[in-house]
Amino acid sequence: MNYNNTTALETRHDVVKGSISDIAQQTGKTLAESFMGADAIILFDISWSMSDADCAGGQTRWEVGKKELEKLQRDIPGKLAIVTFSDDVNFVPDGAIMSPQNGTDLARGLNFIFPADAIKGMRFVVISDGEPSDEESALDAARKFTNPIDTVYVGPETGFGREFLKKLAKQAGGQFMLKPKLALLAEGVHGLLGA
Secondary structure (H helix, E strand, C coil), X not given: CCCCCCCCCCCCCCCCCCCHXXXXXXXXXXXXXXXXXXXXXXXXXXXXXXXXCCCHHHCCHHHHHHHHHHHHHHHCCCCEEEEEECCCEEECXXXXXXXXXXXXXXXXXXXXXXHHHHCCXXXXXXXXXXXXXXXXXXXXXXXXXXXXXXXXXXXXXXXXXXXXHHHHHHHCCCCEEECCCCCCHHHHHHHHHCC
């Protein structure tokens, strides 16, 4: 896959089975109605570092993460709202995440999903492999949440992002999970959600 020519306007035609869009199509509900049935928002990092090919079989973190998110949506249909972030943030109701691009503006991603914090019991899971572009802004954004924010670290074993995501989860009352090769991401998120 060529990561050099992707943009925020990348066209996606696939609707992932079990995604918010898929459930809306199956039930005849609107996207908003289907979203209200979600139990968790997955904030997935699509920054350039997700194109590192350090997963099994030479796959990139993005390729493995995409497969795992598709599996999660099939296993827990209609229960996961997917939001991607890099320098831009996008709600992805069809569940098909875009290719890696740009930096890691986690604060922007957290601010984007913050309105859903008004839903009592909503779970938030940040899946990321790298350093936020502004650590303090990201922590400030996380402090506003009343529901916990769980984090799943998918970067290199000794990466700085690991300690940051631990700190964010602790501050936000969530759990931190270490999944450096993404091999057990679906299992890990299932565990966080109690699915």
